Structure formats: C-alpha cells, structure tokens
Amino acid sequence: MGKNLIRCIEGTRDYFDLDGARFGKAMKAADHVFTAYGYSQIHTPVFEATELFARGIGEATDIVEKEMYTFKPGSDMITLRPEGTAGVIRAFLQHSMHKQGGLNKLWYSGPMFRRERPQKGRQRQFHQVGVEAVGSSDPLLDAEVIAMGLQFYAAVGITGIRTRLNSIGCSAPECRAKYRETLREAIRPNLDKFCKNCQNRFDRNVLRLLDCKNPSCKELAANLPKSHEHVCGECADHFGKVTEALDAFGVDYVIDPTLVRGLDYYTKTVFEYTHSALGAQDAIGGGGRYDGLVEELGGPSIPAVGFAIGVERVMIAMETLGACCCTAPLMVYGIAAGDEEHKAMSGLLARLRRAGVSCDMDFEGKSFKAQMRTAGRRGALIALILGSNELETGQITVKDMREDGGQSTVPLSQMQEAIEALVTVG
RNA sequence: GCGGGAGUAGCUCAGUUGGUUAGAGCGUCAGAUUGUGGCUCUGAAGGUCGGGGAUUCGAGUUCCCUCUCUCGCCCCA
Numbered sequence: 001m002g003k004n005l006i007r008c009i010e011g012t013r014d015y016f017d018l019d020g021a022r023f024g025k026a027m028k029a030a031d032h033v034f035t036a037y038g039y040s041q042i043h044t045p046v047f048e049a050t051e052l053f054a055r056g057i058g059e060a061t062d063i064v065e066k067e068m069y070t071f072k073p074g075s076d077m078i079t080l081r082p083e084g085t086a087g088v089i090r091a092f093l094q095h096s097m098h099k100q101g102g103l104n105k106l107w108y109s110g111p112m113f114r115r116e117r118p119q120k121g122r123q124r125q126f127h128q129v130g131v132e133a134v135g136s137s138d139p140l141l142d143a144e145v146i147a148m149g150l151q152f153y154a155a156v157g158i159t160g161i162r163t164r165l166n167s168i169g170c171s172a173p174e175c176r177a178k179y180r181e182t183l184r185e186a187i188r189p190n191l192d193k194f195c196k197n198c199q200n201r202f203d204r205n206v207l208r209l210l211d212c213k214n215p216s217c218k219e220l221a222a223n224l225p226k227s228h229e230h231v232c233g234e235c236a237d238h239f240g241k242v243t244e245a246l247d248a249f250g251v252d253y254v255i256d257p258t259l260v261r262g263l264d265y266y267t268k269t270v271f272e273y274t275h276s277a278l279g280a281q282d283a284i285g286g287g288g289r290y291d292g293l294v295e296e297l298g299g300p301s302i303p304a305v306g307f308a309i310g311v312e313r314v315m316i317a318m319e320t321l322g323a324c325c326c327t328a329p330l331m332v333y334g335i336a337a338g339d340e341e342h343k344a345m346s347g348l349l350a351r352l353r354r355a356g357v358s359c360d361m362d363f364e365g366k367s368f369k370a371q372m373r374t375a376g377r378r379g380a381l382i383a384l385i386l387g388s389n390e391l392e393t394g395q396i397t398v399k400d401m402r403e404d405g406g407q408s409t410v411p412l413s414q415m416q417e418a419i420e421a422l423v424t425v426g
Numbered sequence: 427g428c429g430g431g432a433g434u435a436g437c438u439c440a441g442u443u444g445g446u447u448a449g450a451g452c453g454u455c456a457g458a459u460u461g462u463g464g465c466u467c468u469g470a471a472g473g474u475c476g477g478g479g480a481u482u483c484g485a486g487u488u489c490c491c492u493c494u495c496u497c498g499c500c501c502c503a
Contacts, residue, residue, distance in 0.1 A: 007494075010494070010495090061501090062500075062501050063501085063502080066427080066501095067501085067502090082502095083502095083503085112503080114501095114502080116500085116501070117427080117428090117498095117499090117500085118495085118496085119496075119497060119498070120497065121502095122502075122503080126503065127503090128503060130503095197500080213499090213500095263502090272503095273503095278503095279498090280497080280499090281502065281503075283502065283503060284503070285503065286503070309503070310502090310503025311503080312503075313503060314503090333463095335461090335462080335463095366455095367456090368461050368462075369461085369462070369463080370455085370456080371462095371463090372461090372462050372463040372464095373463050373464085374463080375462095375463060376463035376464050377463080377464085380463095383462080383463080385461075385462075387461055388461090389461080397461095397462095399462075399463090401463070403464085407462085
C-alpha cells in the first residue's frame with residue numbers, strides 16, 4: 001500500500017466476494033422479474049453525444065450543469081452517460097422501433113457516471129438497472145411499472161421499501177405552468193422566510209422549494225398548494241387511475257406532494273422508492289412518466305414510463321438486512337497424492353464439470369494434508385481422493401466432507417453415481 | 427465545489443507525556459506418524475506506520491502540505 005501502486009479512480013470501486021455475489025444476484029433478479037413482465041433486454045453504449053443528455057435531461061439540471069464526464073477526443077463532444085433513459089430513447093428512435101409495433105418494453109443494466117462528491121451510496125461510477133415502457137399512456141402501465149420495481153426488491157430480499165408517489169402534471173399551459181404560478185403566488189409573501197438556496201431557486205425552478213431538506217423550509221412547504229391537486233383535468237384523471245390500480249394491486253404507497261425529482265423530462269406520475277438503511281441518500285430507485293422526451297429527442301410524440309434502480313444502494317440494503325447470498329458452494333475438491341495422480345485428476349474433473357458438477361483442485365504442489373485442508377476451507381461437499389492405491393486398481397475414493405460423513409472407494413466407472421448419491425441426499 | 431472524521435501487517439485494530447530491533451487477534455503458509463480437512467498445539471512469512479516536507483540528538487506519536495477513504499451539505503440511484 002505504501003508503494004506507488006495504482007489505485008482505482010476516486011469514487012469507483014471493485015466488487016468481489018460477497019459484493020460480487022450481491023451484484024450478481026441483483027442482475028439475475030432484474031432479468032428474472034423484468035422478463036416476467038414482458039421486458040426485453042437492451043444494451044446501449046456507455047458514451048453518447050453530449051447533446052443527447054443536454055437535451056434529454058435538461059440544460060438547467062445539476063447533472064448537465066456540473067456532473068457530466070465530457071470529452072472531446074476528436075471533433076465530437078461525447079459524454080459518459082449519467083443515466084440510462086436518454087440512451088435507450090435514442091436507440092429506440094434510431095432503429096425506428098415505434099414503427100414496428102405498439103408498446104416497447106425494454107430493460108437495461110450497466111454503469112453510469114456522475115462527477116459528484118462520493119459518499120455513502122454515491123459513487124462516480126455506479127450501476128443501475130432500469131426499465132422503459134415506450135408507447136402507451138395507460139395509467140395501468142404506470143401502476144404495473146411501480147409494482148414491478150417492488151417485486152424486484154422482494155426478489156433480492158429487501159424488505160421495508162417505502163414508495164412515494166406524486167403527479168407533477170404535463171406541459172399543457174393550464175397544467176404544470178399554471179401550478180408553478182399558483183405556487184409562486186403562495187410563496188411570494190413568505191419568500192424571505194425560506195433559506196437562501198430556495199430564494200435563488202424561486203425563479204429558476206419553484207418546484208424545487210417543495211423538496212428542500214431544510215427543516216424550516218419543509219414546514220413552510222407543507223402548507224403550500226399540492227401539485228396533484230392542481231394539475232389539469234387529464235392529469236388528475238390519470239393520477240386517480242394510477243392510485244386506483246395500485247390499490248387494486250395491493251401496493252403500499254404514500255402520496256407525497258413534495259416529491260418533485262431532478263430530471264426535467266418527467267410528466268404526470270413520479271415516484272421514488274426509499275429505504276432507511278441508506279443514510280442521507282435514501283432513494284434506492286425512482287422513476288416516472290415522461291411523455292415529452294421522445295419528441296424532445298426528435299421523434300414523434302410518444303408517451304413512456306420507466307424507472308431506474310441504483311444497484312449499489314440495493315447492495316447496501318441487502319447487506320444491512322442480511323439478505324446477502326453466499327457464494328455458490330463447491331461440490332467437489334480433487335486431492336491427488338503425486339504427479340501422475342495430479343494429471344489423472346485434472347482429467348476426472350474435466351469429465352465432472354461437463355456433467356455440471358462444480359469442482360476444483362490444487363495447482364500449487366501442496367502436500368496431501370494441505371490439499372485436504374483446502375478442501376475443507378473451500379467448503380467442498382465432497383473430496384475425491386486419488387493416490388497410488390487407487391491409480392493402480394482403477395478406483396477412486398469419494399469422501400463426504402460433512403460433519404460425520406464417511407468415504408468409500410469405488411471403481412472409476414462408478415465415480416459419478418457415488419458423487420450424485422451424496423449430493424442429492426444432502 | 428464546501429465542511430467534519432480517518433489513514434499502523436491481507437483484514438479488524440492497539441501503540442502510554444516524542445526514546446532502542448513497531449505489537450495483538452483473525453487470516454495465510456508450514457509442521458505435530460507413512461495418504462485424510464474442521465478442534466487443539468508449535469513455528470514462520472508479512473509493515474520505509476498513505477506520500478512529501480518541517481521541528482528535534484531522536485517522530486507511528488508534534489506542525490504544515492498533499493493524496494485517498496469516510497460521513498455530511500448540494501443533488502440524485
């Protein structure tokens with residue numbers, strides 16, 4: 001450590017052992033759950049034209065203003081994706097997916113990059129699994145997406161997720177724009193009572209005053225007009241249908257008028273999943289409807305809903321809940337008494353592996369005893385012992401490594417049966 | 427970008443008011459009868475005390491700088 005070793009970049013991490021297993025479990029759960037809802041997988045590039053994010057996420061957002069990794073290797077401006085939705089929609093349009101059929105359900109996973117100060121649950125390279133359902137404005141779809149996210153958390157063993165829900169309206173003049181005005185009017189008399197930050201945001205982005213974490217601002221915000229009660233008739237109707245569907249699904253949620261979210265593209269439904277294990281950043285996933293994004297990126301007007309889940313935050317919750325998985329156990333460890341046996345053993349293991357039995361052996365020239373010890377430490381269910389006795393008579397010793405297991409020496413032709421007998425019984 | 431805390435063996439940490447060859451537990455490796463693990467015992471390896479500079483006869487210990495980690499602010503996953 002004292003040497004001039006090269007370390008990973010600030011805010012990035014290596015995952016191995018239990019972390020590797022947790023990460024893998026999250027990926028498997030995503031595949032399993034999202035597939036069950038009819039989503040297919042999409043992988044888009046990690047970098048895209050800078051303009052895509054500027055237009056998609058919004059020029060005035062923190063992400064675009066100060067958190068993007070942007071490069072100019074040649075004449076093009078490219079940036080490492082800070083979120084997944086923009087890239088998916090870009091791909092959707094580039095391949096004219098909307099012309100091939102109605103609703104497209106896509107899910108993705110992969111690294112995202114944001115140049116923020118690292119802290120608990122926040123890194124500069126982090127991972128998300130996310131879904132985008134493009135091509136329907138059905139409120140039932142919003143509800144399905146929300147329920148699916150909860151099913152994902154359940155699949156990785158996370159309990160205690162809190163779902164917050166709100167509607168922030170649409171781009172119609174009598175909807176969000178009008179709500180903004182009523183909000184400003186309600187705030188104006190008391191503006192000096194809000195924190196500095198909020199006063200600055202009053203003109204630029206009033207909605208942000210709603211989710212300020214400053215306690216006194218929070219108190220003031222509680223009495224302000226609520227967005228889901230001031231959106232236009234269509235949005236109000238949509239929101240009502242979403243909550244109705246969630247109730248029918250038996251989904252537990254809270255309507256939170258202060259839920260705003262930081263990306264510009266959201267319309268109507270917004271939601272966030274939070275968990276108490278996470279510390280200051282308690283959002284473990286979030287999403288909403290974005291009916292204007294496809295058009296904003298140069299396509300036709302196509303509605304969509306989606307969410308993104310932070311894999312690292314999922315891993316933190318898994319760890320604190322003890323929902324972690326153990327690494328898969330090794331079934332067989334091969335122990336060889338000498339050079340000839342060592343060679344023969346590698347052939348035997350190759351056969352077993354083709355039959356789907358996980359096995360390993362020593363490659364460091366360890367003593368017989370040390371090989372036994374390794375077999376025990378590795379948690380192998382069975383030790384296969386091959387010494388000169390066995391080699392001469394064409395046999396193999398199969399030893400049950402569990403507490404009071406025995407061992408038996410059988411002809412090589414019966415090795416597999418002997419192993420299977422122990423594994424299936426156990 | 428701005429604050430608080432921390433950096434001593436692979437891991438978790440001790441290290442007294444600055445004083446000889448920097449310690450423990452766990453882990454690793456090797457032994458304890460010839461080919462049998464887990465328990466026990468014995469031994470070994472492994473640290474320019476994050477890096478650089480300053481003060482001092484002498485610094486893991488004091489001071490400054492820097493890097494990184496960590497927790498917050500901001501914002502988000």
